[in-house]
Amino acid sequence: xxxxxxxxxxxxxxxxxxxxxxxxxxxxxxxxxxxxxxxxxxxxxxxxxxxxxxxxxxxxxxxxxxxxxxxxxxxxxxxxxxxxxxxxxxxxxxxxxxxxx
Numbered sequence: 379x380x381x382x383x384x385x386x387x388x389x390x391x392x393x394x395x396x397x398x399x400x401x402x403x404x405x406x407x408x409x410x411x412x413x414x415x416x417x418x419x420x421x422x423x424x425x426x427x428x429x430x431x432x433x434x435x436x437x438x439x440x441x442x443x444x445x446x447x448x449x450x451x452x453x454x455x456x457x458x459x460x461x462x463x464x465x466x467x468x469x470x471x472x473x474x475x476x477x478x479x
Contacts (some may be wrong), residue, residue: 400441403470407463417462418450424457424465425450437466 416427423438427447434447
């Protein structure tokens with residue numbers, strides 16, 4: 379018989395608490411990406427894809443939005459993390475050096 383797990387992961391909350399505020403792009407850029415992150419540009423929009431998790435994010439606007447991971451992989455162009463960070467900084471008018479500590 380199949381087992382259905384209904385408890386979310388520890389620390390995972392649905393929906394987010396009422397006082398939750400999405401971190402700014404600058405705050406998100408200050409943190410390193412995990413090793414499994416792949417970087418793409420899809421129609422001029424910087425995207426991060428986590429293939430092992432079947433998850434992707436569009437960083438072209440605040441807040442960062444979840445998108446389908448196949449879009450950037452199929453129709454986008456893969457870029458380096460440095461190119462991704464430069465594009466995000468330019469789109470959000472973040473001065474060089476900001477957003478990375």
